[in-house]
Amino acid sequence: MTNIRIGRRAALAAGVAALASPAVVRAQADPIKLATLTPLTGAGGPYGPVMAKAAASVVEEVNKAGGVLGRRIVLVSEDDQTNPEAAVRAARKLIDVDKVAAIMGTWASSVTTAVAPLCWESKTFLCTVSGADSITLLPHQGFLIRTQPNSKLQVTRVGEFILSLGAKKAFTMIPQTPFTQSTFDILNQVLPKGGCAHQSLIYDDKKTTYRTEVDQALRTSPDVILANGYTPDTVVLLKDLYRAGFKGKILGFAYSINQKLVDQVGQPEVVEGVYNFAPASAEGSSAFEKAKAASGSANPDPYTCQVYDHINLVLMAIASAKAATGEAIKENIRKATMSGGKVVDNAVDGLKEIAAGGKVDYAGASGPCDFDEKGDILDCKFRYEQIKAGKFTLVKIA
Amino acid sequence: MIILQALVNGIVSGTLLAVPAIGFTAMFAVLRFPNFSVSGVATLGAFAGYLAYGVGLQMAGSLVVAFAVAGVAGLAFDKLAHLPLIKQGALPAAIASIATGIILENVVRLGFGNAPRGYDRPIARDVFLGDIRVSPQQLETMGLALLLMLLVFAALAFTRIGKAMRASADNPELAALKGIRPERIATLASFVGMGLVGVGGMLLGLDSSIDPLTGTRILLSLFAAAVLGGLGSVPGAVLGAFLIGMAEELSVLVVGSQYRAAVGFIAILVVLTLRPRGLLGERAY
Numbered sequence: 001m002t003n004i005r006i007g008r009r010a011a012l013a014a015g016v017a018a019l020a021s022p023a024v025v026r027a028q029a030d031p032i033k034l035a036t037l038t039p040l041t042g043a044g045g046p047y048g049p050v051m052a053k054a055a056a057s058v059v060e061e062v063n064k065a066g067g068v069l070g071r072r073i074v075l076v077s078e079d080d081q082t083n084p085e086a087a088v089r090a091a092r093k094l095i096d097v098d099k100v101a102a103i104m105g106t107w108a109s110s111v112t113t114a115v116a117p118l119c120w121e122s123k124t125f126l127c128t129v130s131g132a133d134s135i136t137l138l139p140h141q142g143f144l145i146r147t148q149p150n151s152k153l154q155v156t157r158v159g160e161f162i163l164s165l166g167a168k169k170a171f172t173m174i175p176q177t178p179f180t181q182s183t184f185d186i187l188n189q190v191l192p193k194g195g196c197a198h199q200s201l202i203y204d205d206k207k208t209t210y211r212t213e214v215d216q217a218l219r220t221s222p223d224v225i226l227a228n229g230y231t232p233d234t235v236v237l238l239k240d241l242y243r244a245g246f247k248g249k250i251l252g253f254a255y256s257i258n259q260k261l262v263d264q265v266g267q268p269e270v271v272e273g274v275y276n277f278a279p280a281s282a283e284g285s286s287a288f289e290k291a292k293a294a295s296g297s298a299n300p301d302p303y304t305c306q307v308y309d310h311i312n313l314v315l316m317a318i319a320s321a322k323a324a325t326g327e328a329i330k331e332n333i334r335k336a337t338m339s340g341g342k343v344v345d346n347a348v349d350g351l352k353e354i355a356a357g358g359k360v361d362y363a364g365a366s367g368p369c370d371f372d373e374k375g376d377i378l379d380c381k382f383r384y385e386q387i388k389a390g391k392f393t394l395v396k397i398a
Numbered sequence: 399m400i401i402l403q404a405l406v407n408g409i410v411s412g413t414l415l416a417v418p419a420i421g422f423t424a425m426f427a428v429l430r431f432p433n434f435s436v437s438g439v440a441t442l443g444a445f446a447g448y449l450a451y452g453v454g455l456q457m458a459g460s461l462v463v464a465f466a467v468a469g470v471a472g473l474a475f476d477k478l479a480h481l482p483l484i485k486q487g488a489l490p491a492a493i494a495s496i497a498t499g500i501i502l503e504n505v506v507r508l509g510f511g512n513a514p515r516g517y518d519r520p521i522a523r524d525v526f527l528g529d530i531r532v533s534p535q536q537l538e539t540m541g542l543a544l545l546l547m548l549l550v551f552a553a554l555a556f557t558r559i560g561k562a563m564r565a566s567a568d569n570p571e572l573a574a575l576k577g578i579r580p581e582r583i584a585t586l587a588s589f590v591g592m593g594l595v596g597v598g599g600m601l602l603g604l605d606s607s608i609d610p611l612t613g614t615r616i617l618l619s620l621f622a623a624a625v626l627g628g629l630g631s632v633p634g635a636v637l638g639a640f641l642i643g644m645a646e647e648l649s650v651l652v653v654g655s656q657y658r659a660a661v662g663f664i665a666i667l668v669v670l671t672l673r674p675r676g677l678l679g680e681r682a683y
Binding site: 175176206210219235270 | 400403404407408410411414513514515516518520521522523524531533602603605606607609611612615616647650651654655656657658659
C-alpha cells in the first residue's frame with residue numbers, strides 16, 4: 001500500500017481555490033461517473049483492455065466537445081478478472097464507492113450473472129456482451145441490455161442460411177449442451193417453413209469415433225449437415241463424414257470450425273467447402289470505422305464494437321433523460337436508438353441533436369442496437385465463411 | 399443392414415479397446431488392485447507416440463515409444479504411490495491411482511495445452527464390402543491391435559516369464575515357494591500392463607484426435623470391459639472389450655449416443671449382480 005499524504009496547507013489551499021473558482025468550474029468538478037467492468041486479466045484478457053480503451057476514447061471525445069448536460073464524464077475502469085467473485089468485489093466498489101450510474105462491458109456469462117443482481121438492486125444500469133440466454137431472463141427490471149445475439153437469434157439465422165443453400169433435407173448433429181433442445185426447436189420451426197425437412201441426432205462428445213452416428217445421419221440422405229459441436233468432436237465428425245463419402249454441404253459455428261480445426265484435420269480435402277458462421281460487427285458501417293479509431297485497432301473484435309455502442313448509448317440516454325442515474329438510463333436507452341429520429345453513429349453528434357431538441361436513432365458498430373423488452377438485440381449481422389484449399393474465404397456478411 | 403454396420407463398427411472399436419483392457423486386467427491379476435491411473439497413462443502414451451510419429455518414426459517405432467514411455471511412467475507411479483499403499487488394502491491404492499491419473503493428465507496439459515491434436519496420417523475414403531463400409535485405416539489399426547494381442551497371448555502361453563506371471567496371479571504364495579520372485583513379477587506386470595495401456599491410447603488416437611482427456615474418455619469403457627470379462631482374466635478382457643464395443647455402437651441405434659456412458663455402467667451393474675466373477679472368471683488365462 002502506498003499512502004498519499006496531503007499536507008494540511010495543501011488541502012486548505014485546494015479548498016480555498018475550489019470555493020473561489022466560478023460556479024461553472026465547480027459544476028464540472030461534479031462529473032457524471034460511469035464504469036467499464038471488462039476482463040483485463042483471465043480468459044477474457046485478450047479482449048478486456050481493448051474494450052476499456054474504446055470506451056475511454058469515446059468519453060474523451062465527448063468531454064472535449066463539452067461533456068453531457070454541461071458535466072464532465074469520468075469513466076472508471078475495473079478488472080473483472082474473468083472471475084465472478086472478483087467481478088462482484090469490483091462491482092461493489094463501482095456501485096458503493098464510485099457511485100457510477102452504469103457499468104458496461106461485462107464479458108463472461110458467469111460474471112454478468114453474478115454482477116447483474118447488484119446492479120438492479122442498486123438501480124445501476126448494466127450493459128453486457130455475454131451470450132448465455134439465461135442472462136436476459138434474470139429479473140433485471142429493465143436495468144440490463146445485451147448486445148450479443150442470444151442463441152435464438154443465432155440459430156434462426158443458421159436455419160435461414162441452410163435454406164439459402166437450397167437444402168431440402170437437413171440433418172443436425174450436436175452434443176448434449178444447454179442449447180441442444182432449443183436448437184432443435186428453432187430449426188424445426190424455421191426449416192420446414194422454407195420447405196426443408198429436418199432431422200437431428202444428439203451424440204456423445206467423448207466418443208473417439210462417430211461411424212455409427214454418421215451412418216444414421218446418412219440414412220436420411222441429407223443434403224446439408226449442421227455440425228454443431230465443439231472443435232475436438234467436430235474434428236472426429238468431419239473425418240468420419242469424409243470417410244463415409246458424404247458429398248453434401250457441411251456447416252457449423254466459427255467457434256468450432258476455425259483454423260485450429262483445419263490444422264488438426266491436416267488434410268484440406270476433408271474440410272473443403274465447409275461453411276462456418278458467427279455473429280459479426282457492422283463492418284463497413286460508419287460506426288464501425290469510428291470504433292476502429294476509438295480502439296486503435298484495424299480490426300476491432302465484436303466485443304470492442306459492442307462496448308463502443310454501450311458507452312454511446314448510455315451517454316445519449318443520459319442526455320435524453322437530462323439526468324445521470326441508472327433509472328434515467330433505463331427509461332431512456334431505447335429513445336437513443338429506436339426513436340425513428342436522425343441516424344447517428346457517435347455520441348458527440350447525437351448529443352448535439354438531443355440538445356437541439358431532436359430525436360436520434362443510433363446505428364452502432366456492432367449492429368442496429370435495437371432492443372426488445374427483455375434487453376436482447378432484435379437483429380445483427382452474421383459473417384459466413386467457406387473453407388477453400390485450407391483457408392477461410394468470406395462468403396458474405398448479412 | 400444398419401445393425402450389421404453398427405456391429406462391424408463395434409468390432410473395430412472393441413479391438414482398439416481390447417489392448418488397454420488387457421493391460422488393465424493383467425495388472426489387476428498380479429497386483430490385486432484396479433489401477434485407474436490408466437486414464438492418464440493412456441493419454442501419456444498417445445502423446446509420446448504422437449511426438450515420435452511427428453519426428454518421423456514409422457508406425458511400429460512410434461508404438462514402441464508409446465509402450466516404453468507409458469510403461470516406465472506407469473511403473474514409476476506404481477512403485478512410488480500405489481504399491482506402498484497396497485498393504486492397507488486395494489481401496490487406498492485404487493484411490494491413489496485416481497489421483498496419479500489426474501496428475502498425469504495435467505502434466506500432459508501443461509506440456510501440450512488443451513487443444514486437440516491429430517496424427518498426421520492421410521485420411522482415406524472408406525471401402526465397401528457389399529453394403530458394409532469399412533475404413534482401410536481402421537483395418538490397419540485393428541490389425542496392429544490384433545497383432546499385439548497375439549503377442550501377449552503367445553508370451554503368456556509359451557515363455558517362462560509369461561508362465562511365471564500366470565502362476566503368480568493364480569496363487570502368489572505357491573508361486574513364491576517355487577522360486578518365482580513376486581516383486582519381479584509385479585514390476586513386469588506394471589511395465590507391460592501400462593505399456594499396453596499407452597499403446598492403446600495411441601491406437602485410439604490414430605483415427606480421431608488426442609488431447610489431455612483422451613484416456614479419461616475411455617476409462618469407463620475400459621473398466622466395464624475388464625469387469626464384464628472377469629477382472630484379472632486376459633481373454634475375458636478381450637471378450638469384454640468386444641461386447642462393450644458392440645453394445646456401445648448398437649445403443650446408438652436404440653437410445654442415442656448421449657447414453658453411451660450408461661452402457662458401461664449397466665454392464666458393470668448386471669455383471670456384479672448376476673455373475674460377480676465376470677463372464678470368464680478371474681483366472682489370468
